[in-house]
Amino acid sequence: MGIRSPAVLVVAALCISLRLADICTERADVLFSCKSGAFNCVSRSFVCDGENDCDKGEDEHNCGVDCESNGLFRCAIGHPCIPGSWKCDGDNDCVDGSDETTTLCGTKCDGAREFYCGSGECIGASSLCDGNRDCFDNSDETPPNCYVTPEPPCNSTFEFDCNEEVSRCIPLQWKCDGEDDCDNGIDENGCSNLRPPQHQQRESTNTPSFLVASCEGMFKCGSGECLSFKRVCDNKTHCSDGSDEKNCFIDECANGTASCRGSQMCVDLPTGYDCTCPKGFQITATGCEDINECASFGYCQQHCSNSVGSFKCSCDSGYILRPDQRSCKSESGEAYLLYTHGHDIHRMNLASLQYETVYHSTKVLVSYVGVAFHYQSSMVYFCDYQSDSIYGVPLSGGDAIELYTDVGAPEGLAVDWLNNRLYWTESDRGRVVMGSLDGDERSRRVIVSMGDKIRGIAVDPRRGVMFWTDWGKWPLVARANMDGSGVRVLINDTDVVKWPNGLTIDLYGEYVFWCDGWYEKIVVMDYEGKKMKTLIQGGIGNIFGLALYDDKLIFSEWRQGKVFVSGMLDGSHKYTVASSAVSDVSGIAMYQEQQQPLHDNPCQRSMCSHYCVPSAGNETGFVCMFYSGMGLLNDNATSGHPCDNQYCNWNGDCLRSMDSEDQVCLCNEGFYGSRCDRLTPTSAPVRGPTRFVTSSSFNRLPVILGTVFGFLFFIATVAVFLLFLQRKAAKEEGNFDNPVSDVTRDDVTVRAKDDCSTSPNCHTQMNGDATVTSV
Numbered sequence: 001m002g003i004r005s006p007a008v009l010v011v012a013a014l015c016i017s018l019r020l021a022d023i024c025t026e027r028a029d030v031l032f033s034c035k036s037g038a039f040n041c042v043s044r045s046f047v048c049d050g051e052n053d054c055d056k057g058e059d060e061h062n063c064g065v066d067c068e069s070n071g072l073f074r075c076a077i078g079h080p081c082i083p084g085s086w087k088c089d090g091d092n093d094c095v096d097g098s099d100e101t102t103t104l105c106g107t108k109c110d111g112a113r114e115f116y117c118g119s120g121e122c123i124g125a126s127s128l129c130d131g132n133r134d135c136f137d138n139s140d141e142t143p144p145n146c147y148v149t150p151e152p153p154c155n156s157t158f159e160f161d162c163n164e165e166v167s168r169c170i171p172l173q174w175k176c177d178g179e180d181d182c183d184n185g186i187d188e189n190g191c192s193n194l195r196p197p198q199h200q201q202r203e204s205t206n207t208p209s210f211l212v213a214s215c216e217g218m219f220k221c222g223s224g225e226c227l228s229f230k231r232v233c234d235n236k237t238h239c240s241d242g243s244d245e246k247n248c249f250i251d252e253c254a255n256g257t258a259s260c261r262g263s264q265m266c267v268d269l270p271t272g273y274d275c276t277c278p279k280g281f282q283i284t285a286t287g288c289e290d291i292n293e294c295a296s297f298g299y300c301q302q303h304c305s306n307s308v309g310s311f312k313c314s315c316d317s318g319y320i321l322r323p324d325q326r327s328c329k330s331e332s333g334e335a336y337l338l339y340t341h342g343h344d345i346h347r348m349n350l351a352s353l354q355y356e357t358v359y360h361s362t363k364v365l366v367s368y369v370g371v372a373f374h375y376q377s378s379m380v381y382f383c384d385y386q387s388d389s390i391y392g393v394p395l396s397g398g399d400a401i402e403l404y405t406d407v408g409a410p411e412g413l414a415v416d417w418l419n420n421r422l423y424w425t426e427s428d429r430g431r432v433v434m435g436s437l438d439g440d441e442r443s444r445r446v447i448v449s450m451g452d453k454i455r456g457i458a459v460d461p462r463r464g465v466m467f468w469t470d471w472g473k474w475p476l477v478a479r480a481n482m483d484g485s486g487v488r489v490l491i492n493d494t495d496v497v498k499w500p501n502g503l504t505i506d507l508y509g510e511y512v513f514w515c516d517g518w519y520e521k522i523v524v525m526d527y528e529g530k531k532m533k534t535l536i537q538g539g540i541g542n543i544f545g546l547a548l549y550d551d552k553l554i555f556s557e558w559r560q561g562k563v564f565v566s567g568m569l570d571g572s573h574k575y576t577v578a579s580s581a582v583s584d585v586s587g588i589a590m591y592q593e594q595q596q597p598l599h600d601n602p603c604q605r606s607m608c609s610h611y612c613v614p615s616a617g618n619e620t621g622f623v624c625m626f627y628s629g630m631g632l633l634n635d636n637a638t639s640g641h642p643c644d645n646q647y648c649n650w651n652g653d654c655l656r657s658m659d660s661e662d663q664v665c666l667c668n669e670g671f672y673g674s675r676c677d678r679l680t681p682t683s684a685p686v687r688g689p690t691r692f693v694t695s696s697s698f699n700r701l702p703v704i705l706g707t708v709f710g711f712l713f714f715i716a717t718v719a720v721f722l723l724f725l726q727r728k729a730a731k732e733e734g735n736f737d738n739p740v741s742d743v744t745r746d747d748v749t750v751r752a753k754d755d756c757s758t759s760p761n762c763h764t765q766m767n768g769d770a771t772v773t774s775v
Contacts, residue, residue: 034058053279073099075323082323090121090351091550093322093329115140117575122353124579134576160187171225181238183231204240219244219269233270247271262287280309297524297531298569301327301551302508316508318594319550327551327569328508333593335549336395338380339556339563339578340368340587345382345393346578347591350549350565353577359393359400370413370424371587374437375596381422381437382587383410390424392437395591403439412457412468412503413587416482417596419461419603419612423482425454425468432457432468432484436611443611445625447484456503456514456546462599464614464621465527467512469500477503477514479527481617483625490529502546502555502587506568507597515555517542522555522571535571540564545588548595556585563588649676 031041034054046053053059067074067081074081075094086093088105098104102116109115109122116122117135127134129146139145154161154169161169162182174181176191204223215226221239231238233248252258252273253266260266260275264287267274277288293311294304300313315321315328322329336347338358343366348355358380361368367385374381378395381403388407391400408426415422415437423434430451436443448454452472459466459482467479467490476492477500490512491497499518505511511531515522521537535553545556553568554577563578563585578585602621603612610626617623648654648665655664667676 032059075099083320086329090353091329115145121575121577123576127576127579162186179236219271229270244271261285264288278309280311295531297511297526297533299326300509301569302506318597319508322551329550330592330594335590335592337547337549337554337563337577338371338373338589338591339545339585340371340382341561341585342366342368344368345371345380347380347395348563348578350577355578358395358397359391361400363387367584369411369586371589372413372415372422373589373591374415374417374420375591375593376417377437379437380591381413381415383407383413383424385409385411390422392439401439403437404435404441404444407433411455411587414457414459414466415596416459416461416614418599418601419614421611421613423457423459423466425457427453427455430454430470430472432466434482434613447482448480448487450487455501458503458505458512460505460507460510461601461614462507462597463510463527464602464616464618467503467505469503469514471499471501471517475500477512477529479529481615481623483613483615483617483623485615485623486617488529490525491532496523499542501542501544504546504548506548507595513546513548513553515543515546517544517558522546522553535568536566536574540574544586547588547590549590549592554588554590556588558584558586561585647675 032047032054033041034056042053042059047059070081071084072081073084073087076096076098082093082099087099090100092100094100107116107122113125114122115125115128115135118139121135123134123140128140131141134140159169160172160175160182162184163186170181170187175187179188181187218226219229219232220226221241222243223240225239227238227244232244235245238244248271250271251268253260253268258266258273258275260273262284263281264275264277264283267276275283277283280291281288282291283289290306290308292306293299294306299311302316302319303314305312305314313321313326319328319330321327335350337350338345338347340346343361343363345358345360345368346355347358359382365386368382369385371380371382373379373395379392380395381390381392383390388405388409389402390404390407390410390413392403393400403422404424407424408431409428410424411427412425413422414424416434420437421434421443422437423432425432430449430453431446432448432451432454433444433446435441435445448468451468451470452474454468454470454472456469457466458468461482464482465479466482467477470476470478474492475494475497477490477497478487479490480487491500497514497516497519499516500514501517503512503514506513510527511524512527513522513524513535519537520540520543522535522540522543523532524535525532540555541557541559543555544558547554548568549565551568553566553571554563555566556563561579561584562576564574565577566572566574602614606612606620606622606624608622608624610624612622613625614621615623647663648667650667650671655666665674665676667673670679672678
């Protein structure tokens with residue numbers, strides 16, 4: 001899309017306000033003349049830019065590009081060409097879907113079990129005429145494939161339906177008032193006409209909310225109603241206050257009585273006038289102001305550059321800007337949707353909508369929830385809520401490897417693909433844990449322990465940040481550095497979030513997407529919790545998992561057992577890509593190279609002897625960590641475990657390096673050397689690992705340590721005694737906590753339909769012959 005210069009905008013404004021079409025002809029070198037609409041001329045830089053700037057798109061007609069000879073494909077409408085490889089790939093790249101028609105691509109559906117949508121997708125035959133839009137073009141819910149009685153468009157309590165070609169509602173009290181308010185006069189049919197016209201008696205008091213609207217594209221009465229402009233100044237009063245028949249046919253723009261300010265344009269109306277601004281500007285009290293489209297989500301998928309009156313979108317390496325000039329499509333690489341379903345891990349090709357099983361368990365008590373992957377090694381990772389275990393399996397299939405056990409009801413998984421680490425959530429312990437991808441038990445480390453029912457998790461190792469959801473007593477969406485430091489709550493308003501489940505991030509635009517099962521909505525915000533926007537809300541059930549694929553948002557619904565796809569920028573065009581015969585489709589992930597891009601890794605610069613974790617909270621971009629029970633030396637890089645302290649002089653502590661059998665001495669202040677055998681001169685720099693103590697004399701160290709340990713022992717003794725008294729009092733009162741049934745859930749108002757038979761926000765475990773439900 002071309003850049004709109006201020007000079008061109010001024011000329012375009014003159015064309016609109018003065019209606020001087022000859023200006024377009026006089027300045028044909030820089031202006032293009034439209035044949036329709038209020039904008040009679042546009043900048044020639046807008047011609048053939050892939051966006052309709054004329055009302056009927058004349059600026060995009062006959063662009064004269066020879067698509068076929070360049071290996072491209074010509075769309076029937078809109079942008080003239082798209083890459084030839086985009087044809088028949090299962091994705092509508094032309095705005096009219098002409099690259100995915102049945103005539104061009106044939107049908108790939110199983111006629112016995114599937115329905116072929118007019119827009120090219122295959123859906124299960126059971127989804128036909130089920131009241132849900134599963135096809136992109138809604139052909140599964142419309143004639144001739146399906147005949148459904150539409151819901152009445154008007155509220156019969158307050159409104160009367162005129163039953164016109166373009167549905168319109170009028171206040172119910174206008175029926176049988178002696179005057180035709182519907183164009184077809186249906187509001188006066190069958191009336192006794194005993195009452196005189198009552199327009200003069202109509203009140204504008206206690207106006208129902210449906211009458212107070214923006215009236216976009218319509219005339220708004222002073223009393224709040226919306227009318228078609230053809231009903232204004234027609235010598236019939238339709239507004240309660242009669243404002244539709246006042247000041248008719250007076251051109252306030254021409255006689256100078258209009259009060260448009262600054263660069264605002266005056267548009268004469270049948271009655272009154274309107275002050276407007278050119279495209280890309282918004283009206284203010286003093287004139288027109290440039291709209292900064294880049295300040296809000298929804299204009300560009302990845303990168304946005306604002307300009308006066310316009311904006312420009314661009315895509316990261318590995319992506320191509322789509323014909324809509326806003327969204328991005330990956331250039332190449334295999335892509336599969338991974339999703340968990342009961343005993344199975346499936347992968348689906350979104351182009352063919354065919355799926356295959358990656359792993360199937362023959363165990364009886366299995367409940368797979370979270371799923372993640374490591375693209376470079378072609379490994380898939382998943383967690384079993386029932387057995388409290390985490391597994392890994394090759395994408396091509398095979399035996400699953402149990403990596404971690406006793407992980408405390410795991411639900412969410414994420415992979416740091418740059419440093420080969422796994423992050424998971426433990427919902428019954430309210431914490432985030434990380435470990436290595438190879439399942440080394442020594443690498444397991446709790447990095448966040450502050451939650452109640454932590455569920456979804458996503459990490460961005462390029463920035464050193466992670467995000468998670470908690471749907472417990474204090475529901476929230478939070479952020480921290482990947483070492484667990486710098487915890488920040490981004491959203492915790494219960495009017496906004498109550499059952500936050502799945503969570504995913506857009507690495508390129510740096511946006512966080514999260515879903516709420518209680519409010520049935522999907523929300524997007526930036527890494528700072530700002531630019532928040534609700535993309536979808538209502539009528540979508542209890543959403544559980546989220547994933548992104550190019551410009552698409554993919555989400556799973558637990559009750560229906562379905563996986564849906566919608567537009568990422570605005571949540572539009574929802575349709576089904578997977579449907580199971582039972583519920584319990586939970587975690588999803590998009591297996592794609594662009595989901596885990598190679599990037600400069602700050603840990604490559606570290607000297608950590610054990611392992612390195614990226615962290616946005618450190619100026620180096622990383623933090624050195626160590627195995628449980630071990631500590632860092634004072635150089636903040638070397639880690640080890642205790643060894644022979646007789647090896648180190650002057651009460652130095654001995655640690656054995658994890659990388660070799662070499663022993664390292666941790667020296668007291670005033671000493672240095674490989675074995676703490678050298679005295680540090682006052683002016684000499686300290687060489688090697690040292691440790692700071694509160695006294696300049698190392699001879700006082702045992703006394704200090706003895707005092708500290710004695711004080712800690714006293715505190716611990718008092719704490720144990722107080723705990724004993726508390727538990728004794730609780731027992732006498734018969735007041736016990738029940739973490740299995742979780743009686744504290746009553747603190748949150750729960751809808752009756754959201755019990756354990758219909759909600760993934762509780763899970764059922766088998767305990768002998770009894771079924772124990774944990775919420």
